[in-house]
Amino acid sequence: MPHLPPATSTAQNTSSDQPLFDLQALKRGEPVLWTASSSRHTAWSEAGAGISQLDVEATVARWRRFAPLLARLFPELQVRDGVIESELLPVPRLQRALGIPQDFGTLLVKADHGLPVAGSVKARGGIHEVLEHAEGLALRHGLLALDGDYRVLAEPAARALFARHQVAVGSTGNLGLAIGVMASALGFRAVVHMSADAKEWKKARLRARGVEVVEHAGDYAEAVAAGRRAALSDPACHFVDDERSRSLFLGYAAAAPHLARQLAALGRRVDAQHPLFVYLPCGVGGAPGGIAFGLAQLFGPHVHCFFAEPTRSPCFLLQMLAGTPGFEFLGDQPSVYDVGLDNRTEADGLAVPCASELAAEVAGPLLGGVYTVEDETLFRLLHAAAVSEELHIEPSAAAGFSGPAMLRDTAAGQAYLERHGLQAHMAAATHIAWTTGGLFVPQDEYARFLARGRDAAARP
Numbered sequence: 001m002p003h004l005p006p007a008t009s010t011a012q013n014t015s016s017d018q019p020l021f022d023l024q025a026l027k028r029g030e031p032v033l034w035t036a037s038s039s040r041h042t043a044w045s046e047a048g049a050g051i052s053q054l055d056v057e058a059t060v061a062r063w064r065r066f067a068p069l070l071a072r073l074f075p076e077l078q079v080r081d082g083v084i085e086s087e088l089l090p091v092p093r094l095q096r097a098l099g100i101p102q103d104f105g106t107l108l109v110k111a112d113h114g115l116p117v118a119g120s121v122k123a124r125g126g127i128h129e130v131l132e133h134a135e136g137l138a139l140r141h142g143l144l145a146l147d148g149d150y151r152v153l154a155e156p157a158a159r160a161l162f163a164r165h166q167v168a169v170g171s172t173g174n175l176g177l178a179i180g181v182m183a184s185a186l187g188f189r190a191v192v193h194m195s196a197d198a199k200e201w202k203k204a205r206l207r208a209r210g211v212e213v214v215e216h217a218g219d220y221a222e223a224v225a226a227g228r229r230a231a232l233s234d235p236a237c238h239f240v241d242d243e244r245s246r247s248l249f250l251g252y253a254a255a256a257p258h259l260a261r262q263l264a265a266l267g268r269r270v271d272a273q274h275p276l277f278v279y280l281p282c283g284v285g286g287a288p289g290g291i292a293f294g295l296a297q298l299f300g301p302h303v304h305c306f307f308a309e310p311t312r313s314p315c316f317l318l319q320m321l322a323g324t325p326g327f328e329f330l331g332d333q334p335s336v337y338d339v340g341l342d343n344r345t346e347a348d349g350l351a352v353p354c355a356s357e358l359a360a361e362v363a364g365p366l367l368g369g370v371y372t373v374e375d376e377t378l379f380r381l382l383h384a385a386a387v388s389e390e391l392h393i394e395p396s397a398a399a400g401f402s403g404p405a406m407l408r409d410t411a412a413g414q415a416y417l418e419r420h421g422l423q424a425h426m427a428a429a430t431h432i433a434w435t436t437g438g439l440f441v442p443q444d445e446y447a448r449f450l451a452r453g454r455d456a457a458a459r460p
């Protein structure tokens with residue numbers, strides 16, 4: 001069902017360790033797959049930027065400490081004991097609709113499109129950073145003990161402290177939603193700097209919660225820079241830096257231990273004979289990078305993470321190329337504009353011109369690869385998910401669904417499977433498409449997405 005490039009559109013040298021990549025196809029905005037060389041992938045155990053599994057475990061512990069408070073602050077979390085998590089869903093009808101044969105493995109959906117409170121994967125990183133900041137402030141002011149009852153943070157003394165502090169962020173929308181909602185729920189002043197491509201309904205939802213929305217005419221990178229500048233001049237302001245934040249990254253990474261338990265509960269093994277493929281929609285790379293890092297700590301070389309980007313915003317793919325022989329001309333921090341792309345896409349969660357340096361440093365070496373998806377394909381996939389499994393997702397969240405076909409039906413994908421000796425094990429493989437957002441998309445907006453997907457599906 002997804003429209004795929006012919007197998008030849010990504011020139012790839014199958015015999016050598018160093019894959020070649022067709023930059024011209026990427027510049028033309030065609031869907032492409034870049035895969036890591038095997039030497040890159042086996043670097044999985046080297047934690048970058050001083051981040052380790054201990055940090056992931058500390059993050060899991062922090063979420064646990066905050067659960068009673070979260071259950072008090074958000075009615076929808078009461079029935080979940082304050083846990084912000086999503087389901088891992090078998091999707092056999094969608095797998096058929098996508099044309100992924102059983103002998104290529106089993107498709108599952110990690111349903112972050114239904115994450116409570118924020119309605120997107122940003123609940124993991126964004127809410128975690130606000131909680132870590134609040135925890136630090138309350139500990140420093142003697143209002144909280146690490147082993148105490150965190151529900152005191154909903155009491156007047158803590159709220160008065162938070163009211164004297166501001167939390168700010170630059171965002172294309174979803175990160176702003178997560179940070180804004182959590183910060184305002186704790187009583188912080190919350191300011192969200194929004195890029196021009198942020199959707200109106202996201203701004204309206206934030207304003208309805210008392211969050212200050214500052215609109216910027218430029219793109220995501222400019223909104224972040226403006227927010228960073230504004231925050232620097234105010235010592236009582238904590239700026240959540242999507243391009244550099246360790247706290248965000250760890251919030252995402254903490255998804256991994258829970259996912260491992262969900263896989264076990266479904267009877268899905270992960271080892272050399274049972275490879276795990278995870279397809280993650282990518283903007284700056286923080287969310288997919290954190291998740292990939294967390295999964296690599298648990299599954300080592302048996303997990304193969306692929307990032308998915310819009311054809312016109314492939315910033316992480318460029319960042320991966322930039323470090324490889326033959327692509328030195330891209331410089332250290334390439335932007336999609338440098339190669340003549342315009343960063344325009346309906347996948348607003350992924351409309352990012354430059355990758356996060358932190359994500360590239362820590363998660364880059366762990367990746368299987370990065371592929372791109374056309375907007376029309378995103379709508380087609382969004383429609384397929386709705387009609388086959390009643391999954392209501394936003395366009396960004398559909399990018400993971402073309403992953404299995406990118407591996408199976410392109411020369412680059414076949415070469416990757418061959419290099420890693422995976423072909424004999426594909427029938428026992430698990431493929432996870434991470435659906436990263438959708439819960440709070442207004443009905444009329446969603447109806448338009450669906451109609452566009454239906455039209456795209458009807459075209460030959």
Ligand SMILES: *Cc1c(COP(=O)(O)O)cnc(C)c1O
Nearest residue numbers: 174283284285286287349436437
């Ligand atoms: C932000 C976002 C992503 C990607 O996260 P990054 O950290 O920017 O890479 C993917 N999907 C959705 C819906 C998002 O909002």
